[in-house]
Amino acid sequence: xxxxxxxxxxxxxxxxxxxxxxxxxxxxxxxxxxxxxxxxxxxxxxxxxxxxxxxxxxxxxxxxxxxxxxxxxxxxxxxxxxxxxxxxxxxxxxxxxxxxxxxxxxxxxxxxxxxxxxxxxxxxxxxxxxxxxxxxxxxxxxxxxxxxxxxxxxxxxxxxxxxxxxxxxxxxxxxxxxxxxxxxxxxxxxxxxxxxxxxxxxxxxxxxxxxxxxxxxxxxxxxxxxxx
Numbered sequence: 423x424x425x426x427x428x429x430x431x432x433x434x435x436x437x438x439x440x441x442x443x444x445x446x447x448x449x450x451x452x453x454x455x456x457x458x459x460x461x462x463x464x465x466x467x468x469x470x471x472x473x474x475x476x477x478x479x480x481x482x483x484x485x486x487x488x489x490x491x492x493x494x495x496x497x498x499x500x501x502x503x504x505x506x507x508x509x510x511x512x513x514x515x516x517x518x519x520x521x522x523x524x525x526x527x528x529x530x531x532x533x534x535x536x537x538x539x540x541x542x543x544x545x546x547x548x549x550x551x552x553x554x555x556x557x558x559x560x561x562x563x564x565x566x567x568x569x570x571x572x573x574x575x576x577x578x579x580x581x582x583x584x585x586x587x588x589x590x591x592x593x594x595x596x597x598x599x600x601x602x603x604x605x606x607x608x609x610x611x612x613x614x615x616x617x618x619x620x621x622x623x624x625x626x627x628x629x630x631x632x633x634x635x636x637x638x639x640x641x642x643x644x645x646x647x648x649x650x
Contacts, residue, residue: 423496424489426513426525432486439473440532443525445490446511447532448539449497454615455540456570463540464494470535501616508613510605519593522601527584530577530608537574569618573611580604 429442440448448470452463469476471490475483493511500508510529513522584604587597 423500423509423511424493426511429489429493429511432489433471436472436475436478436480436483436486438471438475438486440471441525441528442511444528444532444535445471446493446497447529448536449494449532450501450510450612450616451533451536451538452540453498453501453536454533454612454619455537456567456619463536463542466539467536470539501613502620506613508609510608510612512605519598519601520588520591523584523587526601526605526608527581527588530581530584533577533608533612534574534581567618570615573615576611577608580608 426442429445433440433442433445438445448467452467468487468490472483472486475486497508510526512525512529515522584601587601
């Protein structure tokens with residue numbers, strides 16, 4: 423996983439629409455979405471991250487796009503790793519707690535957006551606004567299992583709590599421990615959703631007579647490919 427600060431600088435250099443945390447959260451939400459096997463959401467993900475910059479053919483945008491595709495590939499590999507190596511892209515622990523809390527809130531907002539995007543929800547552009555303590559859009563609820571819905575509602579609540587922590591500016595040991603507990607929950611819950619998605623896909627392939635031994639969820643582009 424590339425360092426958080428490196429991704430943040432790349433996005434800032436092209437005036438991207440979102441932070442590194444939100445970009446990674448939205449990617450993970452799309453990868454873990456129950457119906458996210460179709461790769462049609464990839465262009466939407468880049469459009470969400472880069473915004474108007476995506477239309478710019480500058481070297482900086484090209485470099486940033488390649489880096490995002492590399493982030494895509496390594497994230498997918500880590501989510502599928504049996505060693506449970508996946509980590510949300512966050513500032514390191516040397517950063518001030520309010521900065522880390524803000525990133526956690528943005529990551530969770532992004533996750534909910536990415537999940538809606540991969541589910542093909544027409545409400546996807548409005549999902550990030552809903553992630554600040556409001557209900558999950560009804561348009562994507564029917565496609566979700568009870569477990570997925572509960573995790574997403576938890577992420578919405580974590581986003582709100584993290585926003586409150588950022589605004590308070592508190593940075594004691596107790597607050598730091600709470601941050602790490604929330605981050606660990608987000609990490610584990612994301613891996614569980616991704617694993618459950620793979621299990622369901624394998625069961626569906628078996629029922630349809632397809633080869634269930636083929637790698638699951640390997641839908642992303644290589645780092646040197648371009649999404650048009």
